[in-house]
Amino acid sequence: MTGTPTRPTRRGGASDLLARLFGNLLDSEYAHTTAPRTRPGRLAARAAALTALVATGFLLAVAYQSVLATEPAASKARAKLVSDVRERQRQADALQKQADRLRDDVARQREAALAGSGDAERLFDLGAASGLTAVHGDGVVVRLTDAPAPVDPVTGKPTGATNLGRVLDRDLQDVANELWRDGAEAIAINGERLTATSTIRQAGGAILVDFRPVTGPYEVSAVGPSDLDRRFQASDTGQRFRHYVAAYGMQVSVKRTKGLTLPAGPDPRLRYAVPAPTGSPTGSPTGSPTAGGSAGPSVGSSVPSPSGGG
Amino acid sequence: MFAVVALGVGVVLGLVLEPTVPAQLQPYLPIAVVAALDAVFGGVRAKLDKIFDDKQFVVSFVSNVLVAALIVYVGDHLGVGGQLSTGVVVVFGVRIFGNVAAIRRHLFRA
Numbered sequence: 001m002t003g004t005p006t007r008p009t010r011r012g013g014a015s016d017l018l019a020r021l022f023g024n025l026l027d028s029e030y031a032h033t034t035a036p037r038t039r040p041g042r043l044a045a046r047a048a049a050l051t052a053l054v055a056t057g058f059l060l061a062v063a064y065q066s067v068l069a070t071e072p073a074a075s076k077a078r079a080k081l082v083s084d085v086r087e088r089q090r091q092a093d094a095l096q097k098q099a100d101r102l103r104d105d106v107a108r109q110r111e112a113a114l115a116g117s118g119d120a121e122r123l124f125d126l127g128a129a130s131g132l133t134a135v136h137g138d139g140v141v142v143r144l145t146d147a148p149a150p151v152d153p154v155t156g157k158p159t160g161a162t163n164l165g166r167v168l169d170r171d172l173q174d175v176a177n178e179l180w181r182d183g184a185e186a187i188a189i190n191g192e193r194l195t196a197t198s199t200i201r202q203a204g205g206a207i208l209v210d211f212r213p214v215t216g217p218y219e220v221s222a223v224g225p226s227d228l229d230r231r232f233q234a235s236d237t238g239q240r241f242r243h244y245v246a247a248y249g250m251q252v253s254v255k256r257t258k259g260l261t262l263p264a265g266p267d268p269r270l271r272y273a274v275p276a277p278t279g280s281p282t283g284s285p286t287g288s289p290t291a292g293g294s295a296g297p298s299v300g301s302s303v304p305s306p307s308g309g310g
Numbered sequence: 311m312f313a314v315v316a317l318g319v320g321v322v323l324g325l326v327l328e329p330t331v332p333a334q335l336q337p338y339l340p341i342a343v344v345a346a347l348d349a350v351f352g353g354v355r356a357k358l359d360k361i362f363d364d365k366q367f368v369v370s371f372v373s374n375v376l377v378a379a380l381i382v383y384v385g386d387h388l389g390v391g392g393q394l395s396t397g398v399v400v401v402f403g404v405r406i407f408g409n410v411a412a413i414r415r416h417l418f419r420a
Contacts, residue, residue, distance in 0.1 A: 030356035030366055045364035049353075050316040052371040056346040057320020063343045065324065066331045 128186060131195035131265035135186045138258045139223040140232065142175050144241075146216050147249035165248030167218055169202040171241075172209075175220050176200065178237035184224035186262045190214040193265035210266060217251075221260050229256045313353075337391065338379040341398055345374035348402045351409040358416040378402070 114120040127133035147165020149158045176187055176194060187194045192209040199210060206213045222228060232238050232254055244250040331339055349371035356362040378398045385394030 030352070030359065030361045030363060045368065048368040049364040050312060052368050053313050053316035053350070054320035054323065056350055056371070057317040057322075058324040059320075059339075059343050059346050061321045061324025062329055062331060063339050065328060066336065066339055070336075 131186065131193045131198075132267070134193075134262060134264045135223055136259065136261045137185075137223040138226065138256070139184065139221065139260045140179075140229040141253075141255050141257045141260070142179070142220040142222070142232065143251075143253045143255070144171060144175070144216070144218045144220070145251035147251070165244065165250040167207070167216055167250065169200050169207050171244075172200045172207060172218060172220065174237050174240070178232060178235050179220065179222040179224070179228070182224065182228055182231035182235065184222035184228060186223045188221050188262040190219055191263060193263055195265040195268070197268065198265070221257070221262060223260055223262060226256075229254050317350075337386065337395070338382055341378045341382050341395055342375045344399055344402045344406075345378040346371060348405050348409070349374050351406050351413070355409045355412045355416075358413060374402075 110123070111120055114123065124133065128135045144167045146167050147163055149163050150161050151157065152159050172189060176189065179187055189200070189209045192198075192212055192214060194209070199208070201208055206215070207218070208214070225231075238254070241250070241252045245252050349367065352370060353362060353367045356366070381398055382391055382395045385391040
C-alpha cells in the first residue's frame with residue numbers, strides 16, 4: 001500500500017509535515033514580537049532576563065560538574081582495584097622469593113648437618129621418589145589433546161553432541177598409573193608433580209590435579225627408564241589410547257625426551273590426631289573415641305604411589 | 311554585554327558553589343541544559359534580528375526547561391523516558407542549529 005501511485009497525497013502530506021515541523025522549529029519565538037520593546041520602564045524584565053542567563057550558566061556548570069563527578073567514579077574504582085591487584089602481586093612475588101630463599105637455606109643446612117653420613121643421599125632419593133624434590137632426567141612426555149568438537153557438516157557450527165574424544169580425568173589417571181607401572185620414577189601433569197596423595201579428578205569441565213586446574217593439551221611427563229615409551233606403547237593402556245585416536249579423534253603422542261625437569265610437588269600437609277573434645281562425655285553418640293577422622297587418607301581417586309621408585 | 315557577563319557569573323557560581331544534584335533530578339539535567347541553550351541561542355538570534363524582548367526571553371527559557379523536564383518526567387513514568395529525552399534533544403538540537411544558522415547569516419552574511 002505504501003508508495004502506490006494511487007495515493008500521491010500521502011507522500012506529499014508527509015513531506016509537508018516535515019517541512020512544517022522544521023519550519024516551525026526554525027521559527028523563533030520572537031516572530032510575533034514585531035518591534036523592540038525595551039522601554040526604560042521594563043527594568044524588572046531586564047533583571048529577569050539576566051537572572052535567566054545566570055541560571056543558564058549555572059546549569060551548564062552544574063551539568064559539567066555532575067558529569068565529572070559521576071564519570072570518574074567507575075574508572076576511579078577500577079584504577080584502585082588495578083593498583084590493589086598490582087600491590088598484591090608484588091607482595092606475592094616477594095613472599096615467593098622469600099620462600100624460595102628459605103627453602104634453599106633449609107636444604108643447605110640439612111646438607112651441612114647430614115654431611116659425611118649416607119643419610120643425605122638417602123634423603124635425596126626418598127625426596128625424589130616421594131615427589132618432594134624436583135628431579136631432572138630423561139623420560140617420556142605423553143601428550144593428550146581433546147578431539148576437535150564435532151561440527152555440523154552443513155553449517156560448520158559445533159553441534160551439541162558430546163565429544164567422545166575429550167580427555168577425561170580417567171584418561172589422565174590411566175596414563176599416570178601405566179607410567180608408574182612401566183617404571184617411571186617421577187611424573188608431572190602440566191607441571192603439577194604427582195605425589196603419593198595426588199588426586200586427578202574432574203570438576204565440571206575442568207580437570208584438577210591436586211586441586212589445581214590443568215587445561216589441555218595435557219602433558220604427562222615422566223622420568224624413568226630409557227625404554228619407558230616402548231613399554232607404554234606396548235601396554236594395554238597404550239593400545240586403548242591408540243583405539244581412542246582411531247575411533248574418537250583424540251590426539252595422543254608419546255615422545256621420548258631428554259633432560260626433563262619435573263618440579264617438586266606440594267609440601268605434604270602434616271595431619272595430627274587430636275583428642276576428642278573433652279566437653280562431650282564418652283556416652284555421646286557422636287563422639288568418636290578414635291578421633292581419626294582428620295587423619296584418613298585423601299579422598300578421591302588418588303594415584304597409587306610408585307611401587308619400586310627410587 | 312551584560313548577557314555575557316551574566317552567563318559567566320552563572321558559570322562561576324556553579325563552579326564555586328559545587329551544588330550536588332539530587333539523584334531524582336539527575337536525568338533532567340542534560341535536558342534542562344539543552345533547553346536553556348536553545349533559549350539562549352533564540353535570544354541571541356532575536357537580538358540580531360532586533361526583536362529581542364526580555365519578557366519573551368524569560369518566558370521561553372522557563373517554559374522550555376519546564377516543558378522539557380515535564381516531557382521526560384512523564385516519559386519516565388510511562389517507560390519511554392529514554393526515547394522521549396532523545397526526542398527532546400533532537401528537537402532542541404534542530405532548533406539550536408536553525409538559530410545558529412540565522413546568527414551566522416547575520417554575522418557573516420553567508
